[in-house]
Amino acid sequence: MKKIESTFINMLVSLLMVCLLSAGLLAGVYELTKADIALAEKNKQENALKGVLPEFDTIETDSINGTPIFKAYKAGEYVGVATIANAMGFSDNITIMLGLDKSNNIVDYEVLSQKETPGLGTKCVVWFKSQINGKNIETNFKVVQDGGDVDAITAATISSRAFLNAVKNASETLIQKETDATTTATEIIN
């Protein structure tokens, strides 16, 4: 079968058909995968929350100054709160999810996204767990180089500082929430 001649009409029609068919196919696949993609996103967030909060069965989403916060309840009782915070790292923003228990001690954190140097700044994903987990959120965390107690990642001081900045941003959001939480707790007791 000989190839179609490159006349103007042929070129127009063939390109039109290719684009129409592609658009149709893409729309179809988009519809097909829409639900599963939304589910995957939701699962991702839920798994992150499960990792950083004490055991819970309900989550109440709220927001303070545009930052989302997740209040956790178990059998109707408040057990903790988590928020998402970020700070500029060595290459790009480091985004973390930080969770507190009801005494405002850090339960755990999870790094949601970072673009730090592989093998160096990327260690922030686990490096600080032993140093900040269990401590009160109002602690002023600083690296040793800045006069504090936190051991920075070897050869990745900038990433370490950025990580602690993110924790500080999280604490500012959550302390504001603290005031509200106390109010709510009082209401429940009454």
Added chain:
Amino acid sequence: MKKLTILFNGFLKENPTFVLLLGMCPTLATTTSAINGMSMGLATACVLLFSNAVISLVKNLIPDSVRIPAYIVIIASLVTIVELCLKAWAPAISESLGLFIPLIVVNCVVLGRAEAFAAKNSVFDSALDGLGMGLGFTLSLTIIGAIREFLGSGNIFNINIFPEDYGMLIFILAPGAFIVLGLLMAIIQHLKNK
């Protein structure tokens, strides 16, 4: 041309990475570990198989002068479909490959094989060629990824072989990619010339 010859062509004789030198950008960027390289290779193989087949199917309906834009639209649509499917059913892989999945569109292996083979051969042969090239690409990416992961962090496929502290960080970074690729290319050319 025998069907099996077409299929195995992409493994060694015309391996896209070491012989044709196509698709260097994703090769260097996604081979930071064996599993990353393999995932990228398999995603590309999937696109290659279908793009070669589809383009071979419509090769006589698309006038010569507009074949490049037409092929690109077809390839881009296929890559977007792969991207959506990965996001929906393999979100972990989608996250670790990130930006490099949409970049399969401009991977020269895909357009290169479309022009060099699919535009001139039957649908079945083109599909075989796409699959063979894709698997060859996967093979080379996995090997490069395994070497870089092993030398850089002591793991292969996340299985620890020697303590990470003794790894040479450079192999996980860009310069290491070039070094490993160059050395492997030299070795393979030497073996082929024997």
